[in-house]
Amino acid sequence: MKEKECTCPIFRALEKQGLRWNPETEEIETKRWRAKEGERYYYIKPSEDDPKSYTECFDKIDTWLWESGNYFRTEDEARKYANEFNRMLQERTLDKEE
Structure with missing residues (x-):
């Protein structure tokens, strides 16, 4: 196929x-996966360690999070990306080049 x-x-x-x-x-x-209406999904808040969950209702926030890629099926998946993002921020080098 x-x-x-x-x-x-x-x-x-x-x-x-x-x-x-x-x-x-x-x-x-x-x-990309998107929750059905009424289903939960997870997203990352930069200022907080734990992923947050939200119920899909196809509003502006849901769509913005989905389009930005900050939209995950499980809490574990969101946490994995949050940890990787935080690691990248801690190792950032662009500001050292100035």
Whole structure:
């Protein structure tokens, strides 16, 4: 199926729109996971250590967090990215070049 997806114009058009065909569910879906309405997701607040959770209601905040990539399926996933982000900040070197 993967080989056909690459050559079929329909699959290429979906790809350009950030979508994909899921043959298991037989649905078109976004490439990145997004919670269904009423489901919880997690995000990182820079000033706090623990990830926060929010219920998806497709408002401006939900959309902004999803579009920015600060939107995670689990608390553990969010914590992993928060730890990596904090590590990068502690090791930053750009300001040392000035």
